[in-house]
Amino acid sequence: MNAAVVTRFRHPLELRQLPVPTPGPGQVLVRVRACGVCHTDLHAVEGDWPDKPSLPRVPGHEAVGEVVQLGPGVDYLSIGDRVGVPWLHWACGTCEQCLSGWETLCNQQLRSGYDVDGGFAEYLVAYGRFATRLPDGLDYIAAAPLICAGLTVYKGLMMADADPGDWVVISGIGGLGHLAVQYGRAMGFQVVAVDIDDAKLNLAARLGATMTINVRNTDPVGYLQRQIGGAHGALVTAVSPPAFGQAVGMMRPGGTVVLNGLPPGDFPLSIYDMVMRAITLRGSIVGTRYDLGRALHLAAQEKIAATVQTARLQDINEVMEHMQTSALPGRTVLELG
Ligand SMILES: [Zn+2]
Ligand SMILES: [Zn+2]
Structure with a gap:
């Protein structure tokens, strides 16, 4: 099978022919139809994080496809099931x-794609109980970006503890943020989109944001406090550390700020402000199988979709390079036959 493989950190991926893997006990073989490219794949290729993947490694954790072979003891999936890994x-x-x-x-x-091989290949093995069925009405290309990005913002928004009608800030309208605007709307929130790019804010408005703030020309903290007395919650998907402190400032008393973005660095926090205004600050990382099922069904029902451009597996290095040098408006999905 064709696969894109990390063989050395900070080097292009190698396109290789690998044997089709055999599913072991509890595992299934998935024929990959599409796999989204996430920023975490870039970190895997670069070896950026303290715990690096062991090499060689096939990245990819937004794989979708169909089950084509069952290992011993698989009791949950059948051949032909459409799943996400x-x-x-x-x-x-x-x-x-x-x-x-x-x-x-x-x-x-x-x-996936970090400790074990992922979806930048024509086949992968997954544990049957950890592959999630795709709802009908969600095609492979549309489903792929939801397997990590959609799930991550769905869970992050749930962690904001906001109710329908509440104001929720989405800070950073990139690959994660443009999905978060749609999930936020589907959950009944009034969404405030915050970014430094008017084109991204226009996209957020088209996707249903009630209010948009360009941080380049407006102080988001003062503006939001004057306009609505601060928001009930915030999801920070931005990749710039100052956005995190701003989100805390944009809260009304008792508000909750959820951290999704993962830029290196720190941000200052006023202890007095946190205590006196009883602000909650929490990190949130991906979501469980239960969350993924909910996120996929909500997307199918509410027509939540990422802005997607497709690419071929053999173009993976150009895709990676493009991710490093420019903020893509949406998500790139590798299409695998
Ligand atoms: Zn991801
Ligand atoms: Zn455990």
Whole structure:
């Protein structure tokens, strides 16, 4: 099978012919039809994070396709099922985190395209119980960006603890943020889109944002406090550290700021402000299988869709280069036959 493989950090991926893998106990073989390209894949290729993937490694954790072979003991999926294979490739199922509904925090977890091979290939193996069925009415290209980006913002918005009608800030209208605007609307929030780029803010308005703020010419904290007394919640998908402090300032008393973006660095936090205004600040990383099922069904029902450009597997290095040098308006999805 054709696969794109990381063989050395900070080098182009190698296009290789690999043997089609054999599913072991509990595993299924998935014929990959499409796989989204996420910023985390870039970090994997660059070896940016403290725990680096072992090499060689096939990246990709937004794979969608159909089950073509079952390993021994698979009791949940059938041949022909359309599935997505997310970042959370496997979790132990017995630790405190797994048992309490936080399998995404399992210490023993395996991550697709990072600890095990992912979807930048014509086939991959997945654990049957960790592959999520795709709802009817969601085609492969539309589904792929939801497997990580859609899931991540869906869960992040749930963690904002906001109610329908509440004001929720989406800071950063990129690959994650433009999906977050749509999920926020589908959850009944009044969305405030914040960015530094008018084209992205116009996109957010078209996708249903009630208010847009360009930080280049408007102080978002003062403006939002004057206009609505601050928002109830915020989801920060931006990749610039100052956006995180601004989101805290944009909250009304008792508000909740959820961190999704992962730029390197820190941001200052006023202890007095956090205490006196009882602000909650929390990180959020991807989502569970339960969350993914909910996020996919909500997308199918509410027509939530990423702005997508497709590319071929053999173009992966140009896609990666483009991601590094320019903020893509949406998501790139590799189309694999
Ligand atoms: Zn991702
Ligand atoms: Zn566990």
